[in-house]
Amino acid sequence: GAGVSQSPRYKVAKRGQDVALRCDPISGHVSLFWYQQALGQGPEFLTYFQNEAQLDKSGLPSDRFFAERPEGSVSTLKIQRTQQEDSAVYLCASSPRLAGGVGELFFGEGSRLTVL
Amino acid sequence: AQTVTQSQPEMSVQEAETVTLSCTYDTSESDYYLFWYKQPPSRQMILVIRQEAYKQQNATENRFSVNFQKAAKSFSLKISDSQLGDAAMYFCAYRSPDSNSGYALNFGKGTSLLVTP
Numbered sequence: 001g002a003g004v005s006q007s008p009r010y011k012v013a014k015r016g017q018d019v020a021l022r023c024d025p026i027s028g029h030v031s032l033f034w035y036q037q038a039l040g041q042g043p044e045f046l047t048y049f050q051n052e053a054q055l056d057k058s059g060l061p062s063d064r065f066f067a068e069r070p071e072g073s074v075s076t077l078k079i080q081r082t083q084q085e086d087s088a089v090y091l092c093a094s095s096p097r098l099a100g101g102v103g104e105l106f107f108g109e110g111s112r113l114t115v116l
Numbered sequence: 117a118q119t120v121t122q123s124q125p126e127m128s129v130q131e132a133e134t135v136t137l138s139c140t141y142d143t144s145e146s147d148y149y150l151f152w153y154k155q156p157p158s159r160q161m162i163l164v165i166r167q168e169a170y171k172q173q174n175a176t177e178n179r180f181s182v183n184f185q186k187a188a189k190s191f192s193l194k195i196s197d198s199q200l201g202d203a204a205m206y207f208c209a210y211r212s213p214d215s216n217s218g219y220a221l222n223f224g225k226g227t228s229l230l231v232t233p
Contacts, residue, residue, distance in 0.1 A: 003160075033219070042120075042207050042223030043161070056219045089159065099219050102168065103151045103211070107161035 002026075004108035006092050012114045013082045021077045021111045025094030032075050033100065034067055035091040037110070043091055049075060050098060082115045089113075118143045118210050122224035129198045130232050136183075137193045137227045139208030147213045150184070150191045151221070155205040164206070167191065195229075203231040 005024040013019050025032050030051055035043035036059075045059040051072035060067070064083075069075040079086055089112045093105040119142045129135035141150070152164040167175045167184050174182050179199075183192045195202055208224040 033221075035221075040225070042209075042225050043221075044223070045218075045220030048219040055215070058218060059220060091159075091161065093161070099215055100211075100221075102149055103163050103166045103209075103221070105161075105163065105221075110159045 023092030
């Protein structure tokens with residue numbers, strides 16, 4: 001596709017359920033980022049991949065959060081045993097530049113997670 | 117960690133007028149990057165303009181320009197000749213120049229810009 005695609009766009013989960021959010025970056029982009037955006041807040045960094053290598057996971061809030069990008073293209077963000085505080089929009093961004101260059105990020109439209 | 121502060125939750129401007137969005141940041145680094153991103157209601161974030169701290173000249177991109185005051189740690193965005201399509205959330209963001217400080221963009225909380233006809 002022409003842009004970064006995220007699915008599902010909307011997800012409602014019961015507290016305690018596991019969820020998986022998918023990101024299809026722009027083809028050929030080496031860098032991939034995940035951000036969490038709570039309501040009324042700016043995005044917060046979760047993790048960064050350079051190809052298949054996860055170089056920075058310092059923003060993952062707990063060990064319930066796990067991200068992977070096994071073949072250096074599609075990425076999945078998994079949240080285990082969801083809690084209400086996990087409710088947020090999860091944004092994926094890709095870039096043709098290492099570490100995202102100088103802000104050259106292409107964002108998806110996000111996956112809105114609501115945990116009841 | 118570097119913090120980014122946007123003190124204006126909401127701003128309003130009339131079409132064709134000029135508006136300035138404020139941003140301040142806190143850092144001990146001498147070199148860094150600053151950005152303004154636009155997030156329309158569809159939620160797809162778009163880069164508006166960027167500034168490298170070692171460059172004294174303020175960045176401009178068509179109707180968008182910045183006022184970068186390094187000593188004051190201030191980075192405001194000026195939108196000239198505002199258009200209805202400029203209505204969006206605007207986020208100021210900071211990034212360290214090298215990977216030793218991590219790969220994160222640090223965003224402010226955003227300013228919601230309303231453009232009235």
